[in-house]
Amino acid sequence: MILQVTHDEDDLRFYAPAGEEEAELTYTLLEDGVLDLDYTYIPEEYRNQGLADQLVKAALDFVQAKNLRFVPSCPVVEAYAKRHPAYQRFMAEE
Template identity: 45%
Template sequence: MKYEILHEEKYQQFTAKLGQDEEAEIAYARPEEGVLDLTHTYVPEAYRGTGLAQELINAALEYARQHHLKVIASCPAVKKHIARHPEHQDLLQ
């Protein structure tokens, strides 16, 4: 399933609005110039196993690629995703 994912730069996160005031997110920090630290991913329990976390992670990684940023994978889900998808290895700091 495809979700609309918004980049909320003000809150330093990528968010999928799920209705009923629910949302999923991947949060980041900017520890230094040119670096995006993906710190945590949250998906409400009812949406787990739907691929939503992967979509959020891919959106953040695509943003990093488009903006020539290196990535720190502090979030275990991001670390696992990058390990399974070698095409993203070049983004790691």
Template identity: 35%
Template sequence: MTRPLQIEHTRNGSEGRYWADLGDGFEAEMTYRIRADGARIIDHTGVPKPFEGRGYALQLVRRAIADAREEDFRIVPLCPYVAVQFRRHPEWEDLRASPQPPDRH
């Protein structure tokens, strides 16, 4: 069974990162940019090779989903892994933002 990760979240201006210490100097991470309309564009998810296949990347995505529900923002799943998870979890569809920001006329 996959151990639950202690996921940290850091944000610096319009960029952010979810990450977890995996031990021995390894980290799992998922990065995003914040668009002008507040949507978070998740652009990268990474788990070191020795830790792949343990569900750690999915834990990072689930944390972002929980934060989106709690903080009321939408997600653009630009990262291929996150896009696949959105397809596998139709219950997240209400959190998907359009890849293009809405026009502001």
């Protein structure tokens, strides 16, 4: 299943329809262009199908396009960043 991911900057999340629910990756804004990617939710029946990766990729592509930085507070984001080293240069210093 390929998600049509939408970025809702007012609600601080990336989301996509998944059946009758939504898959989402939420974040908070920290200082000077740092997004704390903090929570990923995938509805039960859609888990283990790569949907979380699609949300994380959309978020990290946004970070990259806007020349921002991110904190991978969500374990899903942290694992994705480890598997895709090109995004690691956008990771904020801890």
